[in-house]
Amino acid sequence: MNNWAIEAEQLIKRFPRRATPDSANGDNGPAGKTEPRTRWPFGRKKEPAAWFTAVDDVDLQIQQGEVFGLLGPNGAGKSTTIRMLCTLLEPTSGLARVNGFDVVKQSNQVRQSLGTVLAGERSIYWKLTARENLEYFAALFHIPAKVARCRIDDLLERMELTNRANDLVEKYSTGMKQRVAVARALLAQPPILLLDEPTLGLDPQAARRVRELVKELKAEGHTILLTTHYMEEADQLSDRIGIIDQGKVIALGTPAELKRRISQQDAIRLEVAGWQTEMAESLRQLPTVENVVPHYTGTDSLWEVNLLTANSRAVLPGIIDRLNTNGTRVVNMNVVQPTLEDVFIHLTGKALRD
Amino acid sequence: MVTTPATSSTANARQHGLLAELSALRAVVRREWTIFRRYPSWIIALFIWPVIFPMAYILSSQALAGPTSGGLQIFQRNAGTTDVVGYIVIGTIIWMWQNIVLWNVGFALREEQLRGTLESSWMSPSWRFSLLLGNSVVQMLVMLIFIGVSLVEFTVFYGVRFNGDPLLVVLMFLLSIPSIYGLGFAFASVVITAREANAFVFLVRGLVMIFCGITYPIAVLPGWMQSVAQFLPQTYIIYGFREAMLNGASFQALLPVYQILVVFGAFWLAVGFALFRRMERRARQTGALGQY
Numbered sequence: 001m002n003n004w005a006i007e008a009e010q011l012i013k014r015f016p017r018r019a020t021p022d023s024a025n026g027d028n029g030p031a032g033k034t035e036p037r038t039r040w041p042f043g044r045k046k047e048p049a050a051w052f053t054a055v056d057d058v059d060l061q062i063q064q065g066e067v068f069g070l071l072g073p074n075g076a077g078k079s080t081t082i083r084m085l086c087t088l089l090e091p092t093s094g095l096a097r098v099n100g101f102d103v104v105k106q107s108n109q110v111r112q113s114l115g116t117v118l119a120g121e122r123s124i125y126w127k128l129t130a131r132e133n134l135e136y137f138a139a140l141f142h143i144p145a146k147v148a149r150c151r152i153d154d155l156l157e158r159m160e161l162t163n164r165a166n167d168l169v170e171k172y173s174t175g176m177k178q179r180v181a182v183a184r185a186l187l188a189q190p191p192i193l194l195l196d197e198p199t200l201g202l203d204p205q206a207a208r209r210v211r212e213l214v215k216e217l218k219a220e221g222h223t224i225l226l227t228t229h230y231m232e233e234a235d236q237l238s239d240r241i242g243i244i245d246q247g248k249v250i251a252l253g254t255p256a257e258l259k260r261r262i263s264q265q266d267a268i269r270l271e272v273a274g275w276q277t278e279m280a281e282s283l284r285q286l287p288t289v290e291n292v293v294p295h296y297t298g299t300d301s302l303w304e305v306n307l308l309t310a311n312s313r314a315v316l317p318g319i320i321d322r323l324n325t326n327g328t329r330v331v332n333m334n335v336v337q338p339t340l341e342d343v344f345i346h347l348t349g350k351a352l353r354d
Numbered sequence: 355m356v357t358t359p360a361t362s363s364t365a366n367a368r369q370h371g372l373l374a375e376l377s378a379l380r381a382v383v384r385r386e387w388t389i390f391r392r393y394p395s396w397i398i399a400l401f402i403w404p405v406i407f408p409m410a411y412i413l414s415s416q417a418l419a420g421p422t423s424g425g426l427q428i429f430q431r432n433a434g435t436t437d438v439v440g441y442i443v444i445g446t447i448i449w450m451w452q453n454i455v456l457w458n459v460g461f462a463l464r465e466e467q468l469r470g471t472l473e474s475s476w477m478s479p480s481w482r483f484s485l486l487l488g489n490s491v492v493q494m495l496v497m498l499i500f501i502g503v504s505l506v507e508f509t510v511f512y513g514v515r516f517n518g519d520p521l522l523v524v525l526m527f528l529l530s531i532p533s534i535y536g537l538g539f540a541f542a543s544v545v546i547t548a549r550e551a552n553a554f555v556f557l558v559r560g561l562v563m564i565f566c567g568i569t570y571p572i573a574v575l576p577g578w579m580q581s582v583a584q585f586l587p588q589t590y591i592i593y594g595f596r597e598a599m600l601n602g603a604s605f606q607a608l609l610p611v612y613q614i615l616v617v618f619g620a621f622w623l624a625v626g627f628a629l630f631r632r633m634e635r636r637a638r639q640t641g642a643l644g645q646y
Contacts, residue, residue, distance in 0.1 A: 015640065083641060086477055090638040111479045118477075122470025127389045139381030140478035142374035168392075184474065 004097070005192050005223035006062040006085060011094035013055040013080050013247075054080040056247035057094070062225060062240075064191070067218045069238030070227040071340065073350075077247040078227035079118075082196050085225070086116050099192055112141075115185030116194045120201065121177035123184070126170040130161050130180045133169060134187060141188040148187070155183040175206025182213060193217060195226040199233060211237060231340040241340065245348050258343045266312035267342040271332035272323055275303035279323060283307060286318045291345045302331065308338070308346055378480035382488025390492060400496070404504035405511055408446040411569045412439055412512065433571045440514040440600045445568030447504050448592045451497055452534055452562055456555045458496075459538030462489040464545045472643050483630055486542055490535050501527070518599045522608055526594045529612050532619025533587035539626025543633035547642050562588045587618035 055077045062068045070078045083089040085098055087107040096103040099113035117123065124133045131152060138148035156162045159179040169177055178198065185193055195214070199207035214237050218224060228234050234241050235255045243251040243258070251258055272279075272294075280292045288310040295304045309315045312335045323330050338346075345351060390396060415438055419425035426438055435441050463486060466472035475485055508514040541554070548554075562568070565579060566588040572580055583589045594611035597603035637643045 080641070088473055088477065088638065088643060089641050108479050111477055114477070116474070116477055118473055119470045123474040125385065125389065125469070125471055127392050128385065132385070132388060136381050136385045137474070137478065139377050140475060140480045142378065142479060145377075181474075 003064055004061045005064045005066070006060060006068075006096075006098055006225060008058055008060040008081075008085070008096040009094055011055055011058040011060075011081070011084060011096055012053065012092045013077075013084055013089060014051040014053045014092045017050045017052045053247050055084070055091075058244075058247070058249050060242060060249070062223060064223050065218070065221050066239045067214065067224045067226065067237055069234035069241040070225065070244055071229065071231060071234040071241050071344070072227075072244035073229055076229075076244045078229075078244055079196055080247075081244070082116075082118070082194050082225065082227055085110075086114055086118070086194055087111055088118075112188070113190055114192050114194060115188065115190040116196075117178075117181050117185050117198055118194070118196045120181055120197065121174055123181050124169055124177065126177075127168060129166050129168055130156065130172075130176075130183070131165045133180055134183060137184045138187050143188060151187060151189075152183075155186055159183050173206070175202050175209065178202060178206065178210060179213075182210070186217075190222075192223045193225070195224060197227055197229070199228070199230065207233075231344065235340050243340075243344055243347060245344075250347050251343065255340060258340060259338055262308065262338045262343055262346045265308045265310055265338060265342075265346075267336050267338045268307050268309060268312055268316075268319070269332075269334045269336060270305040270307075270319070270323070270330055271297075272303045272305055272328060273301055273331050274326075274328040275301075275305065276326075276328060279328065280305075282322050283319060286315050286322070289315055289319075291349055293345050293349070293351045295351055306342070306345060306351065308342060375481050375484065378478075379484040379488050379491075382484055383491045386489050386492035387495070390496065400500050401503055401507075403450065404447065404500065405507050407450060408443045408508075408512075411442045411446065415439075415442065415569075429570075432573055435596065435600050437514065437600050439512045440508070440516070441596060442569050443504070443508045443512060443514060444595045444599060445566075445592050447501060448530075448588060448595060449559065449562055449566075449568045451501070452537070452588060453555075453559045454497065454500070455490075455493060455534050455538040456541055456558060458493050459486070459490050459535060460541035460545060460555065462486060463542050464549070467546060467549075467643060476643055482634060483627070486539055486630065490538065493538075494531065494535075516599045517602045518597075519602070519605075522598045522603070522605060523595070525612065526591070526598050526608070526615075529615040529619065530587075530591045530594075533591070533615060533622045536619065536622025536624075536626040540622065540629045543626070543629040546633050547636055547640075562586065565589065566592055568592060587615060587622070590614050590618070 058077075058081060060068075060081075070081065072078050080089065084091050085096055085103060087103050087110050090104060098110045101109040101113060103110050125136070128136065134152045134155065135148060138152065139145075143151070153162075156165045159182065161176060161179060161183070164172065164176065169180060172180070182195075182198070185195075198214070199210050202210065211233065214224060214226065218237075226234075226237065238255060240252065240254050241258060242249045251261070275294055275296075277294075280294055283289055283292045283305075286309075290308050292305065292307045295306070296302075297304050307319075316333075316335075320330055320333075341351065415426070415429070416423075419429075429438060430436050433441050463472060466475065466485070472485075476482060505516065509516070537558070541558075544554075565575070565583040566572070566586055567575070567583070572583045572589065575583065590611050594608060594615070597611070598608055633642075
């Protein structure tokens with residue numbers, strides 16, 4: 001018998017989608033699949049059944065006490081995976097077990113084994129106080145009132161919310177609301193925590209506090225599956241990372257292992273004023289240059305351009321020559337060690353934030 | 355504090371069985387009641403609406419009755435009561451009750467879906483129907499207050515004299531609950547997947563208003579409409595309350611109405627529960643709970 005805290009085998013989730021002319025022709029997005037047209041017996045055409053595959057054949061094994069980061073851009077399938085693991089969604093096919101319990105057949109035991117932070121600050125009642133929220137959820141998790149009172153006091157203390165415990169949540173900052181959501185997840189002292197984008201929308205200080213909490217929870221022995229599209233966060237917190245894109249896990253390993261995949265390459269970060277679209281192709285034609293990913297910074301017509309190359313020294317003059325033309329100019333340039341973002345770019349040809 | 359994780363679910367301090375479910379239900383009731391109290395405008399509405407809503411019908415009846423109130427005698431012959439104002443206010447109060455249940459119970463889960471709290475409650479090991487049931491319990495308490503306030507206000511402002519056995523009226527209220535709330539449960543389950551149901555609320559309350567005779571006896575309706583009215587529990591609820599409160603009907607006289615309401619109640623509760631279970635299954639397949 002294995003000791004996996006979370007285990008998924010060939011997990012697939014497909015959603016029915018109203019057929020459009022494009023989807024009927026099989027053009028249903030990168031992860032979409034379209035079933036063939038069928039006919040009713042009386043000759044009337046049945047509307048083609050189009051399907052969107054949000055999670056596509058995912059295999060995962062997460063050890064007890066491990067922090068596992070699921071890293072990917074918005075819409076990659078991270079949240080759908082987590083929702084299947086916490087029994088909110090039923091897999092279309094495949095198997096998933098949490099704490100040894102099947103997510104479909106033993107969903108109640110799965111829910112008892114899990115603490116979840118989904119939808120962050122929106123997952124708690126804003127018209128209740130933090131204490132009232134925790135009392136309510138403690139009862140839903142069948143925690144006896146006396147035990148709940150002690151745990152709530154402890155959790156409020158730990159989340160540095162004791163002084164504001166009796167204020168309505170609507171008066172809290174986003175970071176405080178998120179801490180109430182984390183406290184809610186910890187109420188039943190679950191062995192496994194699922195944190196879906198736990199720092200999304202938080203200011204840097206609040207995000208740092210949540211990251212510290214994740215580290216503390218790991219030290220206490222919790223198994224944590226966290227999804228994020230912040231690569232620094234995944235790098236900093238995770239023992240292992242699964243990179244997910246278009247519903248598929250395209251790479252899996254420790255942060256160091258993943259970065260070693262492109263350790264022979266340099267990552268070049270450029271800031272370019274007056275970027276023109278055709279310049280990407282021009283840069284790609286330089287020897288050893290690959291994965292040119294431009295991104296508009298939103299200020300002063302500045303673009304950030306990331307690229308990977310096997311030999312930055314040889315290629316830099318060519319890059320500058322090709323960019324400093326027709327009013328375009330390079331205003332900043334750095335050659336850096338590849339990060340997980342570069343791994344993602346290397347694997348998918350696009351940036352995480354795309 | 356160190357939140358040492360339990361190695362298995364059974365190692366953790368937890369209540370089990372019916373007691374645990376009742377605690378969870380009580381928590382939902384407490385939550386809803388606390389939130390209700392934090393919206394003072396809802397409480398004010400409870401006092402104002404019962405007086406204002408029937409006023410239009412009462413004034414219309416007085417205008418139509420003519421200067422000598424001769425028209426009222428004809429109405430009284432058709433309606434079987436001499437208390438026209440009481441007749442109208444009982445009809446409107448039942449209509450308002452059903453209307454409030456459709457909005458509040460019917461949209462209870464939808465409200466949670468929009469807030470983002472539905473999934474976090476749904477992921478607990480508690481019985482999920484408690485979420486809807488708890489909301490309904492609070493709505494029943496609110497409606498008890500609403501009806502109590504209405505009765506006082508009708509007596510003070512409209513001079514209505516209620517003439518009946520209070521116990522029979524309470525029994526009528528209790529037996530009306532399953533039909534009215536069963537429809538609310540059914541509605542709540544449909545709204546989660548449909549996500550937009552205002553038109554349906556307007557349709558249902560319109561049907562009740564026209565077919566169940568909230569301000570007139572259904573005898574004035576065409577034959578086919580009277581046939582439709584027989585299949586609506588609100589027809590019997592309105593009739594039963596009028597008989598119990600205005601005409602001093604005995605238990606024996608009201609028994610057929612009670613029996614019919616038991617049958618309707620069982621039917622609508624079964625429909626409501628079945629639709630809830632269907633929604634629960636469907637939500638797991640489509641992820642509808644998290645969509646808004």
